[in-house]
Amino acid sequence: MSISQEDNINQLLAQAENTIYANPQEAIRIVEYINTKTDNPAQRLHASYLLTTSYYIQGTLDKALEVGLKALHDNTQELSINNVKLYALLIKILKELELNKLATRYTTAAIKASNSLSDSAIQEWLQGKILQYNTVSDSAEATQKTFQRLYKSKAYLTKFTGPFQTSQIGNINLDIAALQLREFQLDSVSYYLEEAYTESKKYNPENYLEMKSLQLFGNYLFLQKQHTAAIDSLQVALRIAEKFTHLQEQISISEAIADNYLALNDLENFKNQNAKTQLLNSAQTDVENDAVNIAFNFSSNNEA
Template sequence: MRLVFYFCLVSLLLPLVFYAQEHTAIDDLLMEAKSKRYSQPEEAGKIATYIINQDKDPTITAQATLLLATSYYVRGNYNDAVINALQAKKIADASNAIEIKLKSNLFAIKLLRELGLETVATNYLEELHILEDNVTDKKLSMWLSGKLKQDRAYTYSITGNTSEATKLLYQAHQNFVTIKDTLSATGTTLLLSEVFEKTGRLDSAKVHLKKTLETLQQMDHTEMKALQQLAHIYFSEKNYSKSIQVFKEAFTISEQITNPYFKNKCVEGLAMNYLALEDAQNFYALKQQANILSTEMETDTDKAVNSVYNFINERQIERSEAKINEAKIWIYSLLGLFLLLLASGIIINYFYNSKTKQYAAISKYILPKEPVKVHKLEKIVLEKSAIVPEETERLLLKKLDAFESGKKYTNQDMSIAWLASEFETNTKYISEVINRHKGKNFNSYINELRIDYIIEKLRTDPVYLNYKISYLAEESGFSSHSSFTTVFKSVTGVSPTKFMEVFKKSKETA
């Protein structure tokens, strides 16, 4: 009897032992993928994919999917990163694991913000605040508090409130130090260095960056972002040789992990240095490389944005179906039709309003430009300036009229010092006259002249509608594709790509 009893006991316990061993192996693989997600992202992605295919536990699958998303993000593949991040969030939301819910939500918010999808990110942030009320573990609560402070600091930094951003980042850093989360604490230090750089405190920024690099080296973590930021600081200090050296180090890492976004930042940084050193050959070679990388990045970003909207639509449909299945068949049919019509109406209305706004923003540029009425300055009664002598002010206004009629403002070397030299005056006088009579600072004045110039080219010369954005940027005097796009959108209300698209359509229908 005893033999039979022991046999039955072993038969019952053996599957439990195998199950425990299997999960221990999966946990070890998860730890390995986690340790390699930044230093060896491709290897981490392979391990995560293996776990996803092997394990059916939703908590483990959510963790592995989030690791896969992170590995794609480190490699600069935003489309696959956002697809897996949203999938991880979806799996985590269906589980009872609060920690993975929080982490997947936070990572999704980070990605959405980098893709410019602020509205979707805000919705997810509201979900996160709801989850916050369910956190009972003190360590997890402190970690989440630190992450939310980081998020608010990011918002303050964007809006220019750097003092509040700095305060929140120091608080977040203390949270992470308290719970011994070295990686999160290092991330906060890196963000602090960015804030210090923005406010011109380069020494403080360098101190924080060097601490960050030391910690990252000890953790076998990629130093790409920290190096790229340090190179920017050296550039600001006009230490071009050191800046080039550090940019090249960052570029090597970005090549190793095939991250086109950071590769592009490094290429543009190197180009800036060679421009400052008046090395035209290297500058133009790097600008050409940056243009190719920019196109690659735009394609990936567009795909990522589309993937987000596809995911949202799919989730809305799934949730609707889940609710409808609980009702009777006739309610299901009626409600399904109603939701479909409502969704269609919202989408149509959204696109209609979007198109209306775009056309409204562009319509004033489509019609021929009215000739500018040149005032006879000698008849204008000028309000006396406390800085500029009256006669000098009149002369400078005449010179500005002549300057606007030409195209010297498209020179990429344009600066207030250059213009002052051209007008045989000083920068203080030029700045005062532009501020008083043009209602803007020097940079805004030059940028608007450049945008008006390129819009006139697009309007009068159809060939320009076929040029790449990078060419239009260079033609109008901007040093980079991104700065041109930013200024163009701030002046016209739409991006250059959308402007040209609408302009072409208006030409075809005219």
């Protein structure tokens, strides 16, 4: 590959990375083009990480796992930060699917990969992500431990100045806010939501982080019994979610909007919103089951 072509591919990778949070479909288009233009293993691994991230943001967990697992398995080159980032993302997805044993296996592999890089910043970044994903049960004691892990994770990631650092911090703020909402600890929720929303403004408008911030803000306003304001926030979040074609996010937001209409005793809009939610549910394929099957099949086929 010529130097000029390699530089062009790297520029396209950077363009895709900057596009993911606001327009994952466009990022997928760019990455798929890159894959037709390069055989460079490092570039293809980077492209696989970006493709996995894009599919995750779209809610297509089956495709995210299929691309990510295959990329790590096929990579025979020297380990890089993209190996570690891809491991971390796969751990997150496996945790969300409650495939905890498999997530633990990949956590061990991720730590081994990060240690081989001899880069303390990367190792701290990974420690932060593992802490973030390592949530525990709903008991009061366990919830406090989860808070401590999230605060510690944020401290780790604050010291890291690599790509996606802002979005990583923003997502931890949202994790903290969501846990506070669940525990009805409302005094400091707005602080973490405002932090996340401010960080979302560093990306193009109507991005994934903004959507999640507005969704949680709507849930916060519901608990504050500010139902009209909650509906306004959730409607904007829903419009962004529709751009991502992320049906599960759309369903969650639509259900929250309906709850607010019911609280206002606006039965006509409650009925209409429920009908929209039912349409979304009927359009939602069983992506989670497909993703679980892909993970199990891949693991079974590639066990030593």
